[in-house]
Amino acid sequence: MAEKSQSQVWIRKFGLKLFNWVAGLLILFLLWLLGGYLIYLNPDTTHFSDFGPIPTFQAFPLLWEDGTIPNAIKSSGYRLGIGLLIAICCGIPIGILLGRSRTFRELSNSPFQLLRMISPLSWEPIAVIVFVTWNQAIIFLIAVASVWPVAFATAAGLAKVDPAWFKVARNLGASSWHRLTQIIIPAITFDMLTGIRAALGVAWIVLVPAEFLGVTSGLGYSIADARETLSYDHLTAMVLTIGIIGYILDSSCALAIKRFSWHRGDEA
Amino acid sequence: MNNPASASGVHVNVEELSHRYTPKLPLTFEEVSFQAVPGEALTIIGRSGCGKSTLLQVIAGLMPGSIGRVSINDEHVIEPSSRWVMMFQAPHLFPWMNVRQNVGVGLRFANWPKDRIRDRVDEALELVHLEEFAGKNTQDLSGGQQQRVALARSLVMEPEMLLLDEPFSALDAFTRASLQRDVRQIAKQLGINLILVTHDIDEAILMADRALVMAGAPGRIVHDYKVDLPDPRERSDPKVQEMRAKLMKVFRDAAGAPHDGEDEGDETSEEDETMMNDSTKLEFSGREYSPA
Numbered sequence: 001m002a003e004k005s006q007s008q009v010w011i012r013k014f015g016l017k018l019f020n021w022v023a024g025l026l027i028l029f030l031l032w033l034l035g036g037y038l039i040y041l042n043p044d045t046t047h048f049s050d051f052g053p054i055p056t057f058q059a060f061p062l063l064w065e066d067g068t069i070p071n072a073i074k075s076s077g078y079r080l081g082i083g084l085l086i087a088i089c090c091g092i093p094i095g096i097l098l099g100r101s102r103t104f105r106e107l108s109n110s111p112f113q114l115l116r117m118i119s120p121l122s123w124e125p126i127a128v129i130v131f132v133t134w135n136q137a138i139i140f141l142i143a144v145a146s147v148w149p150v151a152f153a154t155a156a157g158l159a160k161v162d163p164a165w166f167k168v169a170r171n172l173g174a175s176s177w178h179r180l181t182q183i184i185i186p187a188i189t190f191d192m193l194t195g196i197r198a199a200l201g202v203a204w205i206v207l208v209p210a211e212f213l214g215v216t217s218g219l220g221y222s223i224a225d226a227r228e229t230l231s232y233d234h235l236t237a238m239v240l241t242i243g244i245i246g247y248i249l250d251s252s253c254a255l256a257i258k259r260f261s262w263h264r265g266d267e268a
Numbered sequence: 269m270n271n272p273a274s275a276s277g278v279h280v281n282v283e284e285l286s287h288r289y290t291p292k293l294p295l296t297f298e299e300v301s302f303q304a305v306p307g308e309a310l311t312i313i314g315r316s317g318c319g320k321s322t323l324l325q326v327i328a329g330l331m332p333g334s335i336g337r338v339s340i341n342d343e344h345v346i347e348p349s350s351r352w353v354m355m356f357q358a359p360h361l362f363p364w365m366n367v368r369q370n371v372g373v374g375l376r377f378a379n380w381p382k383d384r385i386r387d388r389v390d391e392a393l394e395l396v397h398l399e400e401f402a403g404k405n406t407q408d409l410s411g412g413q414q415q416r417v418a419l420a421r422s423l424v425m426e427p428e429m430l431l432l433d434e435p436f437s438a439l440d441a442f443t444r445a446s447l448q449r450d451v452r453q454i455a456k457q458l459g460i461n462l463i464l465v466t467h468d469i470d471e472a473i474l475m476a477d478r479a480l481v482m483a484g485a486p487g488r489i490v491h492d493y494k495v496d497l498p499d500p501r502e503r504s505d506p507k508v509q510e511m512r513a514k515l516m517k518v519f520r521d522a523a524g525a526p527h528d529g530e531d532e533g534d535e536t537s538e539e540d541e542t543m544m545n546d547s548t549k550l551e552f553s554g555r556e557y558s559p560a
Contacts, residue, residue: 167330172348172374172425182373186364206339262364264407 029053033041058205059233068222069241074216076207079135083142084203088196092146095154095195096184102142105155112148120145120206124213134214135187136206145206153195157188182232190261203248219245270448272366277306277461278340278352278428280327285336286486287319287326295486296322300336302480302489309455309462311472313519314482320465321433323487327444328354328431337443350374352429356438359418361406367393371420379423392420395454412443414415419451429461436471448474449500458497470517474501479517483522490522 036052038044049055050126063069097104118142127137161184185192211220218240226235286298294465297319312320323383326333329348338345340352348354353374361370372389380388393399396416406414415435422430432451436444455462464513466472472479473495493515501508 162360164356164358165362168356168360169373169377171328171348171350172329172421173348174377174378178377182376183362186362189364240270262407 048232051076051236055233056236059231059237060240061236063234068120069238071217072219072222072238073241073245075215075221076211076219079138079211080142080203080207080219083139083207084146084196086139087146087199087203088148089121090143092154092192092194092197094147094151095192096153096158096180096215098155099158099161099188101189112151112197116148116152121209128214138210138215138218141210142203143207146203147175148194149202150192150197153198154188157191157195158184160191161187188259188265190263191252197250197257200249200253201246204242204249232240240259276428276459277308278304278418279306279342280304280310280429280461280463281337281339281431283337283339284290285323285326285333285338286336287322287331291384295334297482297487299402300482300487300489302492304463304478305354307456307459307461309452309464309475309477311464311466311476311479312481312482312489313466313469313472313515314487315359316467318487320482320487323482324354324431324433324463324465330354336468351427352427352431353422353425353427354433355415355418355428355435357434359411359414361414363405363407363418363423365406367398367404367406367409367417368400370406370417371424374421374425387426389420392424395423396420396450410443411439412447412538413477415439415447418451419447419454423454423458427460429463432462432464434466434468437466437468438536445473445474445503451475452499452501467517469512470503472502473497473515475509479515481519481522491518493518 032053036049036054039051060069069081077188095109098108099105123141123144124137127140128134131137131140165183165187166179169179174182207218208220208223211218212224215221218239220236223235223242226232281303283301285300286295288295300323302310312323322331322544325331327338327345329338329345329352332346345352352410362373365373368386368389372393375385375388375544389402390399393402395408396418396419398413398416401409401413403419406417409417418435436447440449444494448471463472464475476495479491479493479495480489481493482488483490493516496513497505497507497511
């Protein structure tokens with residue numbers, strides 16, 4: 001009986017959550033629909049009516065079938081993936097050093113804070129000169145933008161690690177490698193993943209404007225191309241694609257945080 | 269591990285040991301010397317701040333002593349070893365590991381094969397009566413159960429000596445009593461040494477064969493008191509109560525506190541209160557506590 005009522009509570013809770021999720025999206029869609037309709041009604045803006053949801057959803061299958069969307073996702077995904085991987089590979093060791101070494105923390109604080117505050121896109125002219133291809137330059141921009149959230153979240157995670165765990169580990173015969181792999185990394189997984197999630201958000205934001213220039217593929221390029229050819233329905237379809245993919249990536253990160261977090265009561 | 273003949277204790281020799289944290293700070297304790305024979309349960313009691321926890325960490329090799337020497341079976345202690353394992357006031361379990369993983373972590377550090385770790389962990393969990401909790405998240409356990417996991421984590425290494433730094437002070441009276449009894453019983457069963465640091469006189473009497481009383485600043489050992497009582501030891505046993513009274517007198521002598529009938533009459537001082545655990549306080553409720 002108690003089991004039944006518990007499952008009923010869970011179903012009700014899940015149902016309400018699902019309803020709110022659908023309702024939120026529906027409200028957004030209705031606002032978009034209303035905006036599109038108002039644009040259509042105004043004679044000065046009627047030629048922009050393709051920004052509305054109906055032309056956009058009509059453009060979707062066309063763009064998918066001719067390969068525009070899959071190719072753009074593939075190109076942007078590659079740049080994002082490599083850039084983020086570089087950021088993670090550099091950011092986590094930097095974060096561990098920041099958290100473990102006071103000398104390194106004090107030495108690097110000013111330069112890191114200074115570098116962090118430079119807008120990632122302002123590196124673009126330098127990146128174009130330094131790197132042979134535009135692809136490399138964009139990957140550099142993504143890496144330079146997303147390395148800081150990973151590094152600082154890792155360092156913040158380490159600051160919260162109970163020093164007694166190291167004492168216990170040492171007492172039980174842990175080597176430095178064991179302390180790193182069995183204590184430090186699992187202890188800070190939550191913070192690292194939170195940093196990676198923030199980095200992904202930054203990288204995704206940087207990716208699109210970075211692809212406006214130079215390259216001939218990717219989601220940013222497709223938007224710029226649609227604007228130049230006045231294909232507003234294509235433009236909004238690409239913008240929507242960016243939003244959907246960004247949402248899926250962020251939700252995946254949130255799920256990973258939930259899966260790997262040992263903190264009680266964490267809601268990713 | 270269940271076979272008492274398979275484990276053995278150690279001979280501990282602490283010689284003229286003194287310690288200060290930094291050259292500018294005063295000594296924490298000085299000229300501490302004592303010996304313990306294999307299988308002996310020793311307790312170090314003293315008021316807060318006399319340096320007993322620091323002394324235990326130096327004996328465990330977690331920090332070096334400034335002067336003097338600690339040797340275990342004639343081996344100079346300079347670093348921690350899985351042969352002498354320390355249990356702290358809090359269990360400090362690794363929350364990302366379940367009970368089984370926590371207990372087996374030391375064996376994983378020692379690169380044991382998985383099947384042997386499993387067998388050994390099962391034995392250790394049986395010893396602390398936590399077999400059915402093996403797969404549980406440690407955050408779901410009570411304080412007493414967590415401390416039992418920490419005990420199993422220490423015992424699984426088959427140590428020759430357990431060093432306990434007030435490991436039950438954060439627990440309720442009933443859980444503490446049960447753990448005090450179990451730890452002593454397990455140590456005796458395995459034949460291993462115990463060195464327990466506590467400020468609880470009851471705990472000292474229930475768990476130790478000998479009590480070293482520390483006093484002063486810097487702390488010194490001022491009394492070496494034999495707790496000559498048969499097992500099992502029950503709190504309500506008149507012999508235990510008599511021994512408690514004697515040890516309290518020794519303790520008060522060491523601290524220079526007045527005795528019954530002197531300046532303070534029969535009143536229990538605030539500091540004496542800290543020397544009794546909750547259950548003692550319960551026992552003495554309704555009448556004045558007279559240590560002598």
